[in-house]
Amino acid sequence: MFSAQVRDAYVEALRDPVHIHAICEEYRAAATIDREHDVADQANGRRIECPLLALWSSEGGLETWYAREGGPLAIWRKWADSVEGSPVPGGHFFPEEHPHQTGAALSKFFEDNRGNDASNRVL
Known part of the structure; x- marks a missing residue:
């Protein structure tokens, strides 16, 4: 586990609905548009x-x-x-x-x- 100070920082950040929304959007993008971008990047030889x-x-x-x-x-x-x-x-x-x-x-x-x-x- 990590320290109470680190845990408190997470709890404080997650009290803000904007932060929660951003986290959810990151997971959503990883499962959708990020995959499309990865395919396009590889097809175009981007490294x-x-x-x-x-x-x-x-x-x-x-x-x-x-x-x-x-x-x-x-x-x-x-x-x-x-x-x-x-x-x-x-x-x-x-x-x-x-x-x-x-x-x-x-x-x-x-x-x-x-x-x-x-x-x-x-x-």
């Missing part, structure tokens, strides 16, 4: 050119759900030229549950990719 870091919960099902595809990194490599990442301890809210490990992974990624020309481009 992510900057370095990409994928982190996911070690306690979730991503690795087993996508085992046939080669796991989460293999999926992202279909989209991006430079992909690295790994599972992070914790559940769905791993950044809140393990902020230091999540922060360390992010810091290392940004340090390793400092000055990378592709990381400075906006697509």
